[in-house]
Amino acid sequence: MSTVRSMLDDRVCATLASGSSHLAAVTAADGTPFAMRGWGATVNAGERCLRVLLDAADVERLVDDGAVLVGSWIAYTAASVRTLTSFQLKGRVSTSEAVSDADRGVYERYCEEYYAAVLDVDFIRRELMERMEPEALVAVEFEVEELFDQSPGPGAGRAYGAAS
Amino acid sequence: VNAANGDVHDACLADLAPCFGGVVPIVLATTSAGGVPNITFLTRALPVDGERIALSNQFMSKSSRNLAEVTTACLLMVRPHTHDEFRVWIEFEQTVRRGQIFDRLRNELATIAALTRMQDVFKLHAADIFRVVRIERVKPSAHDAVDPATAFHADHAALGELCGRISRCTDLDHLVRVLLDGLDELLGFTHTMLLLTDESGERLFTLGSHGYDRAGIGAEVEFGEGIAGQAAERCAPVSVQNMWQVARYARLVRSGYEQIGALAAADEVPMPGLEAPGSQVAVPALALGELVGVILAESPTAERFSELDVASLTILGSLVASAVERLRSEVRDATTASPRAASPSTPADSRPLSIRHFAADGSTFLDNEYLIKGVAGKLFWSLVRHHLDSGRTDFTNREMRLDPTLELPDFRDNFESRLILLKRRLEDRADAVQIHKTGRGRFRISVDRPLVTELVR
Numbered sequence: 001m002s003t004v005r006s007m008l009d010d011r012v013c014a015t016l017a018s019g020s021s022h023l024a025a026v027t028a029a030d031g032t033p034f035a036m037r038g039w040g041a042t043v044n045a046g047e048r049c050l051r052v053l054l055d056a057a058d059v060e061r062l063v064d065d066g067a068v069l070v071g072s073w074i075a076y077t078a079a080s081v082r083t084l085t086s087f088q089l090k091g092r093v094s095t096s097e098a099v100s101d102a103d104r105g106v107y108e109r110y111c112e113e114y115y116a117a118v119l120d121v122d123f124i125r126r127e128l129m130e131r132m133e134p135e136a137l138v139a140v141e142f143e144v145e146e147l148f149d150q151s152p153g154p155g156a157g158r159a160y161g162a163a164s
Numbered sequence: 165v166n167a168a169n170g171d172v173h174d175a176c177l178a179d180l181a182p183c184f185g186g187v188v189p190i191v192l193a194t195t196s197a198g199g200v201p202n203i204t205f206l207t208r209a210l211p212v213d214g215e216r217i218a219l220s221n222q223f224m225s226k227s228s229r230n231l232a233e234v235t236t237a238c239l240l241m242v243r244p245h246t247h248d249e250f251r252v253w254i255e256f257e258q259t260v261r262r263g264q265i266f267d268r269l270r271n272e273l274a275t276i277a278a279l280t281r282m283q284d285v286f287k288l289h290a291a292d293i294f295r296v297v298r299i300e301r302v303k304p305s306a307h308d309a310v311d312p313a314t315a316f317h318a319d320h321a322a323l324g325e326l327c328g329r330i331s332r333c334t335d336l337d338h339l340v341r342v343l344l345d346g347l348d349e350l351l352g353f354t355h356t357m358l359l360l361t362d363e364s365g366e367r368l369f370t371l372g373s374h375g376y377d378r379a380g381i382g383a384e385v386e387f388g389e390g391i392a393g394q395a396a397e398r399c400a401p402v403s404v405q406n407m408w409q410v411a412r413y414a415r416l417v418r419s420g421y422e423q424i425g426a427l428a429a430a431d432e433v434p435m436p437g438l439e440a441p442g443s444q445v446a447v448p449a450l451a452l453g454e455l456v457g458v459i460l461a462e463s464p465t466a467e468r469f470s471e472l473d474v475a476s477l478t479i480l481g482s483l484v485a486s487a488v489e490r491l492r493s494e495v496r497d498a499t500t501a502s503p504r505a506a507s508p509s510t511p512a513d514s515r516p517l518s519i520r521h522f523a524a525d526g527s528t529f530l531d532n533e534y535l536i537k538g539v540a541g542k543l544f545w546s547l548v549r550h551h552l553d554s555g556r557t558d559f560t561n562r563e564m565r566l567d568p569t570l571e572l573p574d575f576r577d578n579f580e581s582r583l584i585l586l587k588r589r590l591e592d593r594a595d596a597v598q599i600h601k602t603g604r605g606r607f608r609i610s611v612d613r614p615l616v617t618e619l620v621r
Contacts, residue, residue, distance in 0.1 A: 023203050023240070025193035025195070025203045025238070026201055027200075031195070031199070031234060032234065032236040033194055033195040033202075033234070033238040034193065034201075034251075035193035035203065035238045035240045036302075037240070057303070073198075074201065075203050076203075079205070083416075084412065084413060084416050090200065122408060122409065122466070123408075123465075124188075128246070128247040131246070131248070132242075132249055132303065150205075152413055152416045152417045152420065153416060153417050153419070153421065154421050157204075
């Protein structure tokens with residue numbers, strides 16, 4: 001665990017915090033994967049616990065189908081739109097709860113910076129990006145147990161900082 | 165909407181066709197038997213038929229391990245023009261390492277590799293075939309899709325009109341202009357080039373262009389390099405609808421390999437034409453199974469060309485190739501006698517024009533500025549020498565083709581296209597020496613300044 005704590009460095013936090021595309025995956029009740037968008041993340045508790053924002057409709061649907069989110073594994077990826085630097089963080093969900101005002105601020109900043117980067121790099125208009133926005137959010141927390149550098153290149157998919 | 169295999173789909177696979185263009189990367193989620201999920205971005209994916217898709221198995225070791233345990237995967241796909249998002253569940257069926265689908269995916273990866281000379285890195289190991297189990301619209305939109313419908317849709321009437329115009333062309337120079345002007349005027353392709361195969365059969369040279377600040381006449385590209393080179397090498401259409409992303413991605417992968425010393429630093433293949441193209445398409449011009457050249461179209465906008473556009477360009481490519489071959493053979497067979505000119509008139513401008521010619525490769529410089537090289541350079545030198553030695557201004561293609569100093573091959577001598585290339589380069593530079601067509605298989609040079617020549621052996 002201490003290895004992971006040291007791996008959540010400035011580079012990882014910067015990729016999570018600014019102008020990146022966030023994605024999440026969990027395993028549904030039937031054992032199949034379920035992919036969804038993430039809508040912002042906050043690194044908490046000495047940079048080991050990640051609080052991520054998910055579409056409430058996706059989470060409700062998973063729960064309605066019988067999934068027990070708390071205790072299940074989640075994979076969360078942040079990929080920088082500008083540099084394609086990409087990290088995947090994995091851990092077991094400890095909390096799933098309604099969003100706070102602070103979460104809404106994280107969500108708004110995430111959208112602003114993500115949309116600006118996409119417009120800047122891929123010339124995709126904000127109105128189109130807004131079509132994907134969720135109507136409601138859920139906040140999910142997990143302790144990062146595995147961290148992978150997925151930036152394109154020869155090291156893609158390797159454990160990040162595993163040697164440290 | 166579509167019921168298949170007992171599942172209800174919000175859309176059919178055909179509706180997702182634009183998602184495969186690569187403008188918005190496709191996300192693949194897999195999970196292990198122990199319930200640990202994994203997310204990755206796909207390099208390439210293709211629809212196989214109405215029920216199946218193929219994914220490139222290239223850098224996906226973790227996903228492959230998961231799929232060996234849990235054979236269902238989940239994709240997130242986005243329609244680029246509307247940003248409608250779909251969640252697609254797929255069931256692994258088989259891995260293929262040969263066949264049509266494998267070849268299509270391999271060729272798409274080869275196109276990415278060709279942009280940064282990474283053919284050794286972007287090698288497709290296998291294509292994984294999946295059956296689509298369920299398609300779900302992620303968030304049924306309360307609003308109608310805002311579809312700017314930016315893609316061209318070349319119509320049959322316009323295509324027919326352009327074919328007619330090309331059919332009426334009587335020489336190669338005219339043909340190039342009619343093709344490139346017509347592609348813009350009638351079909352809306354604003355940035356285009358016609359490249360022809362050179363004598364070696366390993367390179368293309370630009371014979372004409374349209375829509376650019378710099379004409380780039382004579383610019384060369386090796387087979388296999390860039391979009392045009394790929395179309396030539398495969399003798400098949402090649403298109404990239406998201407050039408920015410592909411180039412950025414390929415550049416990043418390349419720099420990673422350079423940093424660990426696995427690849428030597430190298431310049432990128434220079435993109436012909438637009439500095440930052442959003443999409444490009446290149447189609448081969450084939451006649452009787454032989455590659456004559458390539459038509460390249462590009463746009464500053466991503467996702468600009470439809471399959472119909474590729475089909476239209478392919479039709480025009482075939483027509484142009486046949487016309488080029490026919491014109492070459494007609495001129496080759498022409499028996500017009502070589503007229504001889506009277507003594508040359510005194511040039512209007514008394515400033516001497518310096519011509520330096522390098523015998524080794526035909527490189528020719530006018531007033532120390534590069535003009536042209538190769539066969540066209542040798543042809544220019546020969547014409548200038550004839551003019552200075554005997555005062556001649558009128559020539560025939562037939563006699564010049566037989567000039568041994570040009571070192572033309574017996575087969576596919578390309579003389580006409582080299583002559584047009586030289587003519588266009590001289591026009592482009594508005595030089596004191598110009599070439600004018602005077603009849604089928606005949607031409608004249610005009611010289612407006614005294615010539616001072618230097619042959620470098």
